[in-house]
Amino acid sequence: MTTSSAAAASPQQYLAAQIRWRPVEIAFWLAMLTPYVLTPNYLVLASQIAITALFALSLDLILGYAGIVSLGHAAFFGFGSYTAGLAAKWGWGEPLSGLLIAGLAAGLLGYGASFIIARFRHLALIMITLGLGLLLAEAANSASWLTGGADGLQGVRMWKLLGIFAFDLYGRTAYGYSLAVLFLLFLVARRLINSPFGLALRGIRENASRMPAIGAASSGYIRKIYTIAAAMAGVAGALLAQTTETVSLETLSFQRSADVLVILILGGAGRLYGGIVGAIIYMVARDQFSGINPQYWYFWIGALLVAVVVFLPNGILGGLARLLPAGGRA
Amino acid sequence: MAGLVPAISLRLAQCSPRRDARDTSAFTRVFDALCAGMTTERAIRYGAYYHHAGCGVIGSAFGVLFDGFAYGMLLFLLSVGLSVTLGMMNFVNLAHCSFAMLGGYVTVTLTNALDWPFLATLPAAFLAAALLSVVLERVLYRRLYRASDLDQCLLTIGIVFMSVAIAAYIYGTIQQPVKLPSYLRGSVSVIGQTLGTYRLFLIVTSLVVAAILVAALEFTRFGAMVRAAVDNQRMARGLGIDVDRVFAATFALGGGLAGLGGALAIEIVGLDHTFAFTYLVYVLIVVAVGGLGSIAGSFAAATLLGISDMAGKYYFPELGAFLIYLVMVALLMWRPAGLFGRR
Numbered sequence: 001m002t003t004s005s006a007a008a009a010s011p012q013q014y015l016a017a018q019i020r021w022r023p024v025e026i027a028f029w030l031a032m033l034t035p036y037v038l039t040p041n042y043l044v045l046a047s048q049i050a051i052t053a054l055f056a057l058s059l060d061l062i063l064g065y066a067g068i069v070s071l072g073h074a075a076f077f078g079f080g081s082y083t084a085g086l087a088a089k090w091g092w093g094e095p096l097s098g099l100l101i102a103g104l105a106a107g108l109l110g111y112g113a114s115f116i117i118a119r120f121r122h123l124a125l126i127m128i129t130l131g132l133g134l135l136l137a138e139a140a141n142s143a144s145w146l147t148g149g150a151d152g153l154q155g156v157r158m159w160k161l162l163g164i165f166a167f168d169l170y171g172r173t174a175y176g177y178s179l180a181v182l183f184l185l186f187l188v189a190r191r192l193i194n195s196p197f198g199l200a201l202r203g204i205r206e207n208a209s210r211m212p213a214i215g216a217a218s219s220g221y222i223r224k225i226y227t228i229a230a231a232m233a234g235v236a237g238a239l240l241a242q243t244t245e246t247v248s249l250e251t252l253s254f255q256r257s258a259d260v261l262v263i264l265i266l267g268g269a270g271r272l273y274g275g276i277v278g279a280i281i282y283m284v285a286r287d288q289f290s291g292i293n294p295q296y297w298y299f300w301i302g303a304l305l306v307a308v309v310v311f312l313p314n315g316i317l318g319g320l321a322r323l324l325p326a327g328g329r330a
Numbered sequence: 331m332a333g334l335v336p337a338i339s340l341r342l343a344q345c346s347p348r349r350d351a352r353d354t355s356a357f358t359r360v361f362d363a364l365c366a367g368m369t370t371e372r373a374i375r376y377g378a379y380y381h382h383a384g385c386g387v388i389g390s391a392f393g394v395l396f397d398g399f400a401y402g403m404l405l406f407l408l409s410v411g412l413s414v415t416l417g418m419m420n421f422v423n424l425a426h427c428s429f430a431m432l433g434g435y436v437t438v439t440l441t442n443a444l445d446w447p448f449l450a451t452l453p454a455a456f457l458a459a460a461l462l463s464v465v466l467e468r469v470l471y472r473r474l475y476r477a478s479d480l481d482q483c484l485l486t487i488g489i490v491f492m493s494v495a496i497a498a499y500i501y502g503t504i505q506q507p508v509k510l511p512s513y514l515r516g517s518v519s520v521i522g523q524t525l526g527t528y529r530l531f532l533i534v535t536s537l538v539v540a541a542i543l544v545a546a547l548e549f550t551r552f553g554a555m556v557r558a559a560v561d562n563q564r565m566a567r568g569l570g571i572d573v574d575r576v577f578a579a580t581f582a583l584g585g586g587l588a589g590l591g592g593a594l595a596i597e598i599v600g601l602d603h604t605f606a607f608t609y610l611v612y613v614l615i616v617v618a619v620g621g622l623g624s625i626a627g628s629f630a631a632a633t634l635l636g637i638s639d640m641a642g643k644y645y646f647p648e649l650g651a652f653l654i655y656l657v658m659v660a661l662l663m664w665r666p667a668g669l670f671g672r673r
Contacts, residue, residue, distance in 0.1 A: 124666040127618040131659040138652040302491030309485040
């Protein structure tokens with residue numbers, strides 16, 4: 001992916017070169033703070049973008065790096081969402097520990113599912129992830145005594161963040177909170193990808209049968225990354241539940257799984273910033289278009305998908321990287 | 331209130347397909363529940379419960395089997411084309427149900443706006459869907475035969491999004507009614523059992539189509555070429571078979587069958603702009619469970635799925651679609667390549 005001279009040196013040097021912070025990255029994260037000054041009326045949207053970006057980042061870990069195509073990733077998002085929502089409803093409205101509980105719960109679910117996931121490839125894998133996602137959505141729909149069913153989970157009351165910042169209608173706390181969590185988990189993902197573990201994942205993506213042949217059995221790696229990605233998706237779901245103080249069945253839906261896949265592909269899968277850039281473009285465009293007519297919106301997103309697949313096989317960031325070989329791996 | 335009645339009657343039919351959805355006692359229940367402040371969805375489930383409770387044939391296993399089989403035949407028509415094209419080119423065409431939706435809308439338009447008889451619109455639905463699929467195949471799909479699964483999924487999901495938006499733009503978001511001729515309505519009595527005439531017609535049509543399909547694949551030169559291409563594409567090319575052209579023809583045939591299925595589906599499951607999405611899941615389940623490229627597999631999987639879905643909705647309505655997803659995951663874990671799959 002990067003220059004061959006770096007790869008030709010020792011693996012340690014290659015990883016060290018990857019992990020160095022580039023000026024464009026620092027500028028990117030500083031720019032993420034500007035909504036407070038430039039668009040203070042859109043902070044609610046901005047917090048939704050940060051949450052979606054985190055969700056897309058979690059999918060990127062398994063799809064972009066390990067090559068596991070999942071059509072049911074919303075299962076973990078929704079599971080985390082309901083866990084955090086229920087914790088708050090039952091009287092524990094502390095946001096940070098709620099986030100932790102939701103992440104652990106979704107991670108546990110992901111760990112269980114990973115034993116199934118690691119056994120399959122190709123169409124069977126896609127169908128099983130889809131089926132597991134639909135199963136969970138149906139279960140949540142049936143258990144309306146617990147989840148509120150189609151009415152959504154009501155009565156979620158959050159305490160003040162760190163005991164200081166109350167969640168307000170303008171999303172000031174929500175955006176700062178979501179952005180901080182996104183940044184922290186981004187650091188985790190960045191460290192993970194630029195480690196020997198991350199290299200092994202890319203090996204699995206490139207050739208699943210050669211990895212065992214060179215002595216790295218792939219199923220253990222797949223189980224680990226799947227668990228991590230599930231926990232991360234659960235945290236994203238929990239953020240949504242906490243910042244909106246409600247949980248709906250839509251968090252588990254196939255639509256959400258498909259949307260996040262589209263977001264990641266638009267941005268560029270297999271790139272750390274792909275999910276984030278995709279989320280920004282997708283959510284801002286949806287906000288603008290759906291004001292005009294929500295049905296047209298799906299026409300344009302469909303047309304965009306077709307165009308990206310036919311003309312920009314590596315997503316928007318991949319296309320940029322081809323145009324600007326120097327700025328490279330943004 | 332007026333717009334609510336067809337919507338509720340359709341949801342009732344989906345929850346409890348055995349009974350005539352215009353059953354007034356179930357309606358009264360739904361309206362009572364609505365007035366009592368329940369959400370629409372819950373009120374409908376509540377109504378649907380009484381809907382079958384008031385239905386004398388609840389114990390009739392034969393009735394469930396019959397309806398489930400009819401539903402399974404519908405799924406077979408919708409999915410067989412996808413199964414064969416997936417088996418031949420490994421092309422994941424998620425837009426398959428968009429072709430079915432086109433067939434449905436062709437039938438609705440022709441019967442309602444132009445007063446064509448229902449039976450005459452079926453070939454038109456087939457041809458329209460076949461034409462669209464061959465155009466898409468030549469223009470877009472052929473570029474991606476060697477691309478990854480993921481790229482193919484994304485391109486075709488993009489087409490699904492576009493088709494859903496176009497359908498909503500032209501026809502709006504309401505359920506489309508279809509005018510059936512009188513001889514397809516009502517029910518007939520066969521050996522003491524009351525069977526819906528339309529479902530009987532659906533079963534006979536599907537069986538005839540399946541028989542023609544099997545005969546064409548087994549006994550014609552074109553069928554032999556298709557089988558060769560599914561079994562071993564490179565070998566078939568080596569023997570001088572123009573696999574691309576065979577594929578285009580098969581693709582058109584599969585798209586046409588989906589269009590026919592879409593037209594026949596309106597009376598059973600309804601038609602609105604989300605059809606391409608809703609039934610995509612069912613079609614994928616049939617294909618994955620049946621095994622790629624196998625007509626017998628699609629037939630078996632569609633029957634199994636239709637009956638278990640119907641039995642689930644009928645005996646355990648509170649579980650919803652839970653049962654069929656469970657059946658699918660269990661079957662795939664047992665046989666990842668599907669019931670009849672070889673890879």
